[in-house]
């Protein structure tokens with residue numbers, strides 16, 4: 001396929017691999033606690049810039065499904081790191097953050113779910129953004145939190161870690177954690193690739 005579809009690095013545009021060695025190295029940074037006022041810990045790999053931001057946009061807006069394997073490996077390594085420090089269980093279930101059904105159709109699937117599956121860890125997509133939730137553009141952090149509605153589509157077992165690409169106000173993660181906990185699920189925290 002490479003003969004017909006020359007690849008460029010999703011992180012920096014260098015010709016050749018889906019993700020060049022330098023960008024892979026950048027993506028291997030261990031997760032850090034994000035400074036957010038939520039009642040669960042949120043870990044994140046990077047600020048929303050550099051190769052992290054470019055890869056995220058390439059997966060989300062440019063259909064670069066080839067990047068999921070690399071990001072999945074980085075995600076898996078981060079989870080091992082957190083588990084080895086006793087922050088989460090080794091056999092934790094990943095729950096991809098909810099998306100709107102319309103975005104999912106437009107993108108031909110959910111990039112976050114694809115990455116979770118590529119990590120080869122147990123993945124259980126079970127959340128969806130309710131159709132009545134207004135678009136978050138132009139809303140304050142507090143409005144987003146009040147307006148965000150998440151549906152639990154099916155019930156996960158055991159403890160879970162919510163996975164999202166970028167956290168801004170934490171409204172989506174907070175609403176997701178609430179709906180999961182209301183159903184008796186133990187939410188250990190959330191892990192995002194970037195914090196904006």
Ligand SMILES: [Zn+2]
Pocket residue numbers: 009010011012013014019020021022023024051
């Ligand atoms: Zn690169």
